[in-house]
Amino acid sequence: MSDNRKYYYLKLKESYFDDDAIVLLESMQDGMLYSNILLKLYLKSLKYGGTLQLDENIPYTAQMIATITRQQVGTVERALQIFMKLGLVEPLDNGALYMSNIELFIGQSSTEGERKRRARMKISEQKRLSGQVSEAKADICPPEIEIKKEIDIEIEKERELKPGRAAPAAYGRYKNVILTDTKLSELKAELPDKWEYYIDRLSGYIASTGRKYKNHAATIRRWAADDTAKAAPKKGIPDYSYKEGESL
Template identity: 65%
Template sequence: MIATLTRHQIGTVERALEIFRQLGLVEQLDSGAFYMTDIELMIGQSSTEAERKRAARLENKALLPSRTKGGHLSDIRPPEIELELEKEIKIEKEREGETGHPAPAAYGRYNNVILTDTELSGLKTELPDKWEYYIDRLSCHIASTGKQYHSHAATIYKWAQEDAAKGKAAPKQGIPDYSCKEGESL
């Protein structure tokens, strides 16, 4: 029955029980059942490795602050989380680049228009009523076509200049444009 429960071969279980008997961990009763001696002492006790780690942690806490950086990261947090944090920090540093400027942020409906703070403030000053319209327009255009641009700010400025040259102003947010040419109807 033990072999079935543990999914081990019968011979392996028989040898293990024999070793347990020799070590005095198991006794066989008259009925043939096995009885584990001192089981109440074995249940709930921590392993020697756990005891060793616990003692090392207490020692580290007692040491001077300069030596507390030792130890294993797994004592504090799992290594997977540590690796993920390191990757995020590395990506952030790459975005900042060597110049030390803050990383550009994503704007637009689909968060795919990348602009730095200076580019965004330039758009706000040069296109005060239209900058949001052009950011959303570019965001939708990138999402629908999959095109990539070297400079999203330059693309927005170009579109604004083309619209101004055509005499077509960008519609203001929230106000529908019902204008039409003579002879046309809505």
Template identity: 70%
Template structure:
């Protein structure tokens, strides 16, 4: 029987626990507990694109987070305050908490078949790059296995990702779904017609600029995103929140209450 579920996972770099924010976090009293809570929140937020919510309408409260992480409410409340100060978590306008670095950590696999396909593509990529000594049957050089140079590994990974995206688009067409079109200077921002039209309607003066920003960032960093449309929306609304701009292209809100001064 086919497995049609979606699987989400964290992609942690080897240096994850060496990052300044994590070192500072774990150096605090109860810091290891906070670190445990942070990882659990990353995992709980994966299927919602980084937002901590039970479903699309109900955000997690401290009490709910305490239940799902199996920690005391007071510990969770202190942890959330620290996470916000370290820039690991930020509240959105509707009160939902957002895991700030989640887009750099999310991996996704649609089916068991996709995971197998990725493994197959990795094998093909190794065969296509004979300059890596490790591809010639795993022979040893002295007592150390030669490893591909970083630039070769990056090239291989990018080719695998491109092939997976091409196969996803073809699968969408085969299933009668609209295939996303490629936008941006580097043709790497994938949006369906509906997503593009909604961005144009909601952000008429900004959407083109942010498509180009995302295109350049993906091309320079090699990062992947679950939804390019959602990423663009998040970037725009976050920038609006910083400047006080409101939907509809209005000017920043400089109003003030009686007794306040500008």
């Protein structure tokens, strides 16, 4: 009997622990503990595309996170504050927490799916070596084809709505952030050092969650404004940011 259950996993790069945010995190007091909590949260968020929630309607609270990570509530609360300051976690409108970089690590598979994938790859390689055109080629990468079709449809819609204007283009890591030349120029002017970061961030978020936005430029501006507001020191919340000349 085949096993069709889904399995979620992290794909960590060799340089994961060399990332500036992780180095700063682990250099703090109890930093190794926070790093362990962070990895557990990445794993717990995989099922819902990076969102920390028990099911479709119930987001994880600090108490729930403390339970599933087997840590004290106070430790989890401090860790979450630090994660948000480092841009590793961000709050969503529904009160849930989103793991900001999850699109870089997320993967999904199943035992049956892996078996079929290996079989297709073997058939493709055999036919390539024998000089034949693989009949399974259309089945090897349909997701990428479908994504390209959806992007082309969105671009065509933009062209129909605004006749005479230059057609928008697709940007970002997954080529799913649609911007006109004018919108892109405006973002470059408003966010000279971070426009690429926010485009890639939105691209990864769309790819991992499947969410759609009517105006990608407006979404980027809102995220940038929210990040600026969150970066401002808040009364009663310790400032864990690193300042030049201080020891970590």
